[in-house]
Amino acid sequence: MLTSAVLVPSAPLLVPELSGDSAESAQVRAAASAAVRRLSHEAVQWVGVGVDSEKAADELWRTGVGRGQIGTFAGFGADVRTSLDADAAGEPVPSLELCALVAGWLRAQADVESTVDMHVVSPEASASECREFGYQLRKQLDSDDRPQGLLIVADGASTLTAKAPGSFDERAAGVQSIIDDALAAGDPEALLALDPQLCRSVGVQGRAAWQVLAGVFTDSPGSARPRSTVDYSGAPFGVGYHVGTWRP
Numbered sequence: 001m002l003t004s005a006v007l008v009p010s011a012p013l014l015v016p017e018l019s020g021d022s023a024e025s026a027q028v029r030a031a032a033s034a035a036v037r038r039l040s041h042e043a044v045q046w047v048g049v050g051v052d053s054e055k056a057a058d059e060l061w062r063t064g065v066g067r068g069q070i071g072t073f074a075g076f077g078a079d080v081r082t083s084l085d086a087d088a089a090g091e092p093v094p095s096l097e098l099c100a101l102v103a104g105w106l107r108a109q110a111d112v113e114s115t116v117d118m119h120v121v122s123p124e125a126s127a128s129e130c131r132e133f134g135y136q137l138r139k140q141l142d143s144d145d146r147p148q149g150l151l152i153v154a155d156g157a158s159t160l161t162a163k164a165p166g167s168f169d170e171r172a173a174g175v176q177s178i179i180d181d182a183l184a185a186g187d188p189e190a191l192l193a194l195d196p197q198l199c200r201s202v203g204v205q206g207r208a209a210w211q212v213l214a215g216v217f218t219d220s221p222g223s224a225r226p227r228s229t230v231d232y233s234g235a236p237f238g239v240g241y242h243v244g245t246w247r248p
Contacts, residue, residue, distance in 0.1 A: 002141040002248060003042045005150035005213060005226075007183060008032040008106060009241040010050055010099045010206065017078040024236035031232035031243040033109045036151070038245070040110040043149025047141065048084070048118040050099020050153040051209050060125045061133055065118040071096035071104055082108060084116040099153040099209075106151070116151065121208045123200070127192050130208050134215020141216075152213050154206020156180075156240020157199075164238025166203040175202050176240040179210070183242050186228030188214035204240075217246060224248075 012018045014032055019025035039046065052062070066084045072092035073080040081092055082104035100118045107116050121133060141148040157176045159169035175198060182190035191214040199207040217226045232243040 001145065001148060002138065002216070003147045003149055004039060004248075005152055005216065005246045006035045006039045007152045007154070007210075007213070007242055007244050007246070008035060008102070009239075009243070010102050010153045010155050011239070011241060012073060012076040012098070012102075013237070014102060015073055015076075015078070015080050015105060017080050018073060018076055028232055028234075028236070028241055028243065032106060035231050035243050035245060036106045036110040039149045039151065040112045043147045045114055045144065045146055046107070046112070046116045046149045046151055047137065048099070048103040048116045048151040048153060049137070049209050049212050050097060050103065050118065050120050051205055051207075052120045052122050053098055053205075060122045060129060062120045063117070065120045066093070066096050066100040066104065067115070067118070069093045069096060071101045073101060073105075080105070084118055086113045086115070102153050103151055119212075121212055123205070123208055125208045125211075126196065127194070127211050130211035131192055131215035131218065134212040134218070137212065138216045150213070150216065152206075152209050154209040156204055156206060156235070156242065158203030158205065158239045160235045160240065161238035164203075164235075168238075169202045171198065172202040175199065175204060176235065179204070179240060180233050180242065183210070183244060184228060184230050184233065186217070186226040186246050188218045188225070192218070213246070217248070
């Protein structure tokens with residue numbers, strides 16, 4: 001049964017070896033680490049959802065990403081190793097998705113032994129496809145009597161300032177404001193109304209993962225708007241980051 005969904009950024013800056021002593025990074029890291037530690041107390045099993053970094057992914061939905069594998073942040077500047085499974089072994093896989101790397105790193109911060117069952121959705125998935133993925137995922141979570149936790153790994157607009165990774169786009173602030181309000185209010189319908197093309201244009205990498213989250217909380221039997229808490233919401237480097245929890 002789903003107990004809660006924790007929302008965290010898909011950001012390498014969470015890893016101290018990659019962000020140094022930046023106060024802004026430390027604030028996001030502390031919020032995300034605290035959120036997953038709470039999740040570890042509420043759920044014995046974790047399911048993760050992130051977005052494929054490849055624009056032209058062949059599959060709309062991949063399951064079991066990173067299962068049994070060691071990942072590394074070497075491609076982002078430091079050979080910090082991580083895994084989604086406490087029993088993972090072997091040489092690191094350099095191509096492991098960033099969302100899976102972040103999920104594995106956060107799992108270690110929570111000091112849990114269970115595996116994160118990671119699902120990756122294509123950035124090309126439509127809102128209706130994401131909603132259906134979420135509906136099916138909720139059925140899976142609720143079919144298990146054990147407490148189940150959902151970990152959503154997603155970023156907002158990457159064009160909020162001139163120094164942002166995607167440079168500045170004047171439309172980004174409006175889109176990010178809608179996202180921030182929806183995540184803070186626990187508003188699935190507002191997330192499902194996000195326009196994929198506009199989100200892509202302003203660099204909202206997490207749109208599809210958030211729309212899967214919306215499907216999880218929209219179509220299940222007896223579903224109502226979730227109870228939402230916010231631990232962090234900001235854009236310290238011109239990218240929208242959100243840390244929070246949705247509970248049924």
